[in-house]
Amino acid sequence: MQNIINRFKKKLCNGNSVIGPFMKTGDPAFVEAAGYAGFDFAILDMEHGPVTIENMQNNIRAATISGILPIIRVQDSSESSIGKALDVGAGGIQVPQVSNAAQVQEVVQRAKFYPAGERGVCRFVRAANYSALDRNKYFQKANETLIILQLEGVEALKNINEIMEVEGVDILFIGPYDLSQSLGVPGETSNPEVVEKMHFIVNKAKEKNIVVGTFVDEPGAIKDWKDAGVQYISYSVDVGIFFEACKKIVDLK
Numbered sequence: 001m002q003n004i005i006n007r008f009k010k011k012l013c014n015g016n017s018v019i020g021p022f023m024k025t026g027d028p029a030f031v032e033a034a035g036y037a038g039f040d041f042a043i044l045d046m047e048h049g050p051v052t053i054e055n056m057q058n059n060i061r062a063a064t065i066s067g068i069l070p071i072i073r074v075q076d077s078s079e080s081s082i083g084k085a086l087d088v089g090a091g092g093i094q095v096p097q098v099s100n101a102a103q104v105q106e107v108v109q110r111a112k113f114y115p116a117g118e119r120g121v122c123r124f125v126r127a128a129n130y131s132a133l134d135r136n137k138y139f140q141k142a143n144e145t146l147i148i149l150q151l152e153g154v155e156a157l158k159n160i161n162e163i164m165e166v167e168g169v170d171i172l173f174i175g176p177y178d179l180s181q182s183l184g185v186p187g188e189t190s191n192p193e194v195v196e197k198m199h200f201i202v203n204k205a206k207e208k209n210i211v212v213g214t215f216v217d218e219p220g221a222i223k224d225w226k227d228a229g230v231q232y233i234s235y236s237v238d239v240g241i242f243f244e245a246c247k248k249i250v251d252l253k
Contacts, residue, residue, distance in 0.1 A: 001064055002141060005091050008040060008069045009146075009170075012211050017231045019222070020068070022215070023238040024049035028062035030238055035066025043234055045073045046085070047096050053084050057126060060089045071148065077103060079120065082110045087125040092146030094173060099155040101162040108168035111147050113139045116168060146170040148213070148232070152178035157197060164208045171232050172205055174198050174214040202229055 011018055020041035023031060034042050044051065044059050051059065056072065063070035072085040073094040085093050095107050109117040119142075124131045128138040147168060152175035156163065164172070176189040176198060185191045198214065205212040206229050213232025214225055217240065222233055 001089065001091055002144070004064065004067060004069050005144060005146070008091075011040065012171075012231055015231070017226050017233055019233045019235055020071075021236055021238050021241060022073070022234055023059070024051070025238050026051045026055050026059075028058040030242075031059045031068070031070070032062035032066045034238070035063060035068030039068055041069040041071055041091075043071050043073050043094055044090075046075050046081070047073050049073075053088060056085075057088045060126075063091075064089075071146065073150075077107050077110070079110045082107065083120050086111065086119070086142065086145060087122065087127055089127045090145065092148060092170070094148040094150060096150045096175070097152055097178070098149040098163070099151075099153055100159045101166050104149060104163055104166040104169060107147060107149065108166065111145070112143050112168060116143055148173050150175045150178075151201060153182035157200070160201060160204050164204065164210060169210070171211045171213050172201065173232065173234075174201050174212065176215055199228060205229075 008018060018040035020039040020043065021034060022043045022045050024045050031042055042063055044056055046056065060070045069091045071092040071094050072090040073096065074081040074085050077095050082093055093111060098104060110119055111117060113119050113121065123135050123138055127142060148171040149169055150173045176194060177187065179197060180186055180188050180191060180194045183193055183197065185194060188194060202212050211231050212229065213234065214230050215234045216222055216225060217236045222235060225233060
């Protein structure tokens with residue numbers, strides 16, 4: 001896992017972009033296939049997906065086998081949600097609905113061991129090789145996992161400066177669908193106001209040298225946001241990708 005994390009971070013540090021899908025599947029075969037296809041990461045969804053934390057372990061194993069970085073989008077920012085995701089071996093967590101600096105500080109405290117935070121300590125977990133890994137190496141390695149925050153509403157826009165001042169965050173992720181709802185145009189991710197606010201966040205992040213990401217579900221939007229400076233690009237969702245592929249085959253008949 002550490003090699004996957006290091007490779008991922010190196011790409012971002014070199015100014016390159018990374019791409020990966022959201023995944024709602026409970027079948028690790030799809031995660032493994034995504035890795036072999038060449039995706040850089042997979043966002044394993046526990047906010048809107050049906051997968052339990054027990055089953056998520058197998059998705060993480062599949063990701064590791066095929067060299068793709070497993071990032072768990074946690075259900076919420078609670079200590080339990082964050083701790084369990086990291087305990088089972090996620091290479092990073094993606095936290096939804098972050099809107100102010102106090103929430104950011106709580107996330108960092110819950111995701112990092114001392115001295116960076118106050119994450120609950122248990123070395124008899126999968127991330128520590130069930131205690132086979134030297135405890136000091138485990139604590140050090142664990143603090144290198146990624147923290148990704150989703151900025152999805154008007155309140156986050158108002159508090160963007162203070163959010164960006166909190167240390168320990170690796171990526172700020174713009175959730176265009178929830179942002180569109182917060183702006184009163186639900187689902188209209190290409191609405192000029194939504195796009196304007198997204199560019200506002202991107203430009204603010206660039207000023208602070210913070211990596212920024214977003215979600216796209218149209219192939220043409222990948223280049224548009226890459227050109228704007230977005231490096232962490234989530235392209236669509238596994239079930240949607242599968243549906244579109246199936247529909248293209250059916251349309252051939």
